[in-house]
Amino acid sequence: MSSTKQARRTLILDAVIRLLASRGLEGVTHRAIDEAAGLPQGSSSYYFPKKEPLLVEASRHLAALLEKDCDELQVGFAEIASRQGVDAAVAYVAGEVVSYADTARDLFLARMELTLAASRRPELKDVGDLLTAAARRPIEFFLRLISDGRADMPIETCAGLIDGISLMYATGQGPKPTTEQIATVFRAVL
Amino acid sequence: MSSTKQARRTLILDAVIRLLASRGLEGVTHRAIDEAAGLPQGSSSYYFPKKEPLLVEASRHLAALLEKDCDELQVGFAEIASRQGVDAAVAYVAGEVVSYADTARDLFLARMELTLAASRRPELKDVGDLLTAAARRPIEFFLRLISDGRADMPIETCAGLIDGISLMYATGQGPKPTTEQIATVFRAVL
DNA sequence: TGATATTCTCTACAGTTGTAGAGTTTTTTG
DNA sequence: CAAAAAACTCTACAACTGTAGAGAATATCA
Numbered sequence: 001m002s003s004t005k006q007a008r009r010t011l012i013l014d015a016v017i018r019l020l021a022s023r024g025l026e027g028v029t030h031r032a033i034d035e036a037a038g039l040p041q042g043s044s045s046y047y048f049p050k051k052e053p054l055l056v057e058a059s060r061h062l063a064a065l066l067e068k069d070c071d072e073l074q075v076g077f078a079e080i081a082s083r084q085g086v087d088a089a090v091a092y093v094a095g096e097v098v099s100y101a102d103t104a105r106d107l108f109l110a111r112m113e114l115t116l117a118a119s120r121r122p123e124l125k126d127v128g129d130l131l132t133a134a135a136r137r138p139i140e141f142f143l144r145l146i147s148d149g150r151a152d153m154p155i156e157t158c159a160g161l162i163d164g165i166s167l168m169y170a171t172g173q174g175p176k177p178t179t180e181q182i183a184t185v186f187r188a189v190l
Numbered sequence: 191m192s193s194t195k196q197a198r199r200t201l202i203l204d205a206v207i208r209l210l211a212s213r214g215l216e217g218v219t220h221r222a223i224d225e226a227a228g229l230p231q232g233s234s235s236y237y238f239p240k241k242e243p244l245l246v247e248a249s250r251h252l253a254a255l256l257e258k259d260c261d262e263l264q265v266g267f268a269e270i271a272s273r274q275g276v277d278a279a280v281a282y283v284a285g286e287v288v289s290y291a292d293t294a295r296d297l298f299l300a301r302m303e304l305t306l307a308a309s310r311r312p313e314l315k316d317v318g319d320l321l322t323a324a325a326r327r328p329i330e331f332f333l334r335l336i337s338d339g340r341a342d343m344p345i346e347t348c349a350g351l352i353d354g355i356s357l358m359y360a361t362g363q364g365p366k367p368t369t370e371q372i373a374t375v376f377r378a379v380l
Numbered sequence: 381t382g383a384t385a386t387t388c389t390c391t392a393c394a395g396t397t398g399t400a401g402a403g404t405t406t407t408t409t410g
Numbered sequence: 411c412a413a414a415a416a417a418c419t420c421t422a423c424a425a426c427t428g429t430a431g432a433g434a435a436t437a438t439c440a
Binding site: 023025026109113115118119120125129156157160161162163164165166167172174177181187189 | 216302350354363364367377379
């Protein structure tokens with residue numbers, strides 16, 4: 001596949017994610033995608049003729065973006081740890097994890113939309129699992145940092161907590177999550 | 191308004207909630223509602239000619255159902271408290287709150303759909319707030335029970351935790367919430 | 381370069397949607 | 411019981427959807 005072709009596919013999948021966040025699943029139409037991506041009408045229909053595979057690819061793309069952010073988080077941790085010490089680095093990770101629904105609002109809301117859609121459509125089940133796994137990675141990383149090698153980390157509880165307060169914040173139904181808020185809970189469950 | 195008219199409106203709004211849970215916002219169409227409600231084609235169009243007011247009314251109806259369940263929860267608490275003591279009654283409330291996404295799956299998922307929709311559509315903002323308030327009532331009640339009159343209850347944290355793990359469970363992305371799981375966190379934040 | 385293959389854009393179409401209102405049935409009223 | 415009103419059901423229609431494929435533009439290659 002040529003690089004320009006790949007670039008256009010990425011433009012389209014990015015547009016799908018923006019649309020999922022701004023207009024929900026019902027706002028994701030081929031014509032809306034073309035407009036949001038700044039491409040001629042028919043482009044998204046050409047690259048993704050059927051809608052279901054388009055949503056599958058968009059989910060994979062979103063999962064890859066989440067994984068990438070997690071990789072960068074871990075690199076950032078290593079850099080800060082070497083320069084300012086482990087405590088500062090742990091605080092950095094905590095801050096990033098807690099504010100992710102803010103700094104990556106579209107990715108977070110698109111994941112919520114796709115997770116809900118995946119629970120209804122069997123053909124999206126697999127990519128739904130993929131999204132959850134990708135979203136839990138940074139939380140698992142953070143838990144590993146502060147758990148001193150414990151094996152029974154309550155990842156479900158911590159991930160649920162962060163998803164829940166993030167969702168309420170992202171939908172305007174709750175205050176911005178803080179590290180202090182999370183720290184209490186994380187310390188308690190470890 | 192006659193009682194049969196009110197009964198049909200309720201049939202329709204109940205059908206909307208079921209459709210929101212089973213097919214999402216995009217699955218809520220006038221024709222689908224008529225079928226789900228077991229009414230002749232055109233019924234939902236007659237009672238709710240425009241879709242936006244229909245969603246507003248469905249949100250109000252859902253909020254009322256949540257409030258009703260909360261009332262019953264409080265009645266149940268009082269009954270158990272008088273018969274088996276306060277500890278048993280508190281345990282009962284904890285169990286009900288934690289398993290609500292299971293026992294009232296449709297109500298929970300419909301609220302998630304509507305909360306997401308409300309964050310995108312200004313005309314749904316108010317009913318979105320209404321839904322959040324109704325959903326938080328039982329949690330606030332439970333917190334009051336176990337907080338010994340403290341004023342600074344972390345309702346946001348606890349509500350976020352329950353919404354988050356409930357959402358992951360309801361979408362098949364996490365295990366069933368347990369009272370033990372929640373108890374640790376609640377004790378910690380109080 | 382000229383021909384051929386590829387890549388893309390545009391148009392068309394059947395199905396579905398929200399919505400309006402015509403037509404029918406039921407209820408109320410005199 | 412007849413007539414008027416109300417309640418309801420059905421049909422129609424413009425707008426929008428997913429999708430297919432015709433047509434144009436671009437790239438590849440002899």
